[in-house]
Amino acid sequence: MLKGDKLMDRRLKIVIENCPQNHKCPAVNVCPVGALSQKDFEAPKIDHNKCIRCGKCSNFCPKKALVLE
Template identity: 65%
Template structure:
């Protein structure tokens, strides 16, 4: 499974709170843009999926 970001659900006007909970630093965000998942680092723990308040981060 892969973790993906639905940019339509992400407000993109604040620091992504899910960045802080990723244990391996696989979520990257430039400015206040939509976060990106680095698939090479991601271990599919789904902490970001559970933590995202907007439901923008999900499994695909």
């Protein structure tokens, strides 16, 4: 994690070309505030109003499809 406000300056995004979209996204279940949701096998959707930018989902994603920028 980053120190101070640096983390809050970042925004979670999905890199579609890295997301296989062929299974349930395991990162959805690691979000402590439920900011990620998924319909069928589509790429997850981010609720930016809920996201606390903790980085758990981006650290958990083995394909690096979830990134904080």
